[in-house]
Amino acid sequence: MTGHLRPRVLFVCARNRGKSPMAAGLLQQLVGDAADVTSAGTAAAQTGDVDVNPQSRDALIEVGADISQHRPRLLTAEMARAADVVVVLGREARLPVVDGPRIEVWETDEPSARGIDGMERMRLVRDDIARRVADLADRLGIAPVAEGPSR
Template sequence: MSSPVAPSVLFVCVHNAGRSQMAAAFLTRFAGDRVQVRSAGSAPADAVNPAVVKAMKETGIDISAEIPKVLTADTVQASDVVITMGCGDACPYFPGKRYLDWKLDDPAGQGVGAVRPIRDEIERRVRGLLAELDVEVTP
């Protein structure tokens, strides 16, 4: 008997330097290899926001080696669930995909104090997404 195929989730924001990176890191932490995780940006930055790296490190997750990636149609097509976070109309739409739009403040240009509540809200939403996908959260 073959094991079920892991669902794939794509997180998209403009710069792929903050919100989508945090969401991908939380999903990877909580689901391991039971979910395929991708993140991308419609206009990727050169590096992940340092305040985001610091805020995530406070949770025990190191994303300092992550590199913002450009959003491609192939990436969207390869994903079951596409979660946008302020990328607007830049995200290609394909029928049959599940799209969610998470309205979240943009951490760009913010200090770590302003990033923490965004991080905590993303963590809450990722846990909710895993429940919807019927994927148990790894302690």
């Protein structure tokens, strides 16, 4: 990493209401305070009355993680530059060109393309992201403080 005591991980999706907050919540649950974890969106709403996607929230509550207090925030170039690792989730988000952080793009599973919707869809998305988050923590050398989501 870049000399920080804790790696700084930024998860990015388009609206910052679903996939990136889920990834942040799952990594925080897995590693606790061993990493600085945040999320943002490239097209996030700028009003304070927008909440996280309810199905994303409920899918994480099922595994013991709580993102219900999350409010979408718009990605800035400064946020991206301050991170050690930026993970872009999905195809809709377009990351501004920045120097410095390591950037990963995760083409996350999209069950709706196979006709799977509702909570079944969200659980599959959650599980896909959870596997990737555990792999990321391992590659960053962050020891889990928890065994990860129980399913």
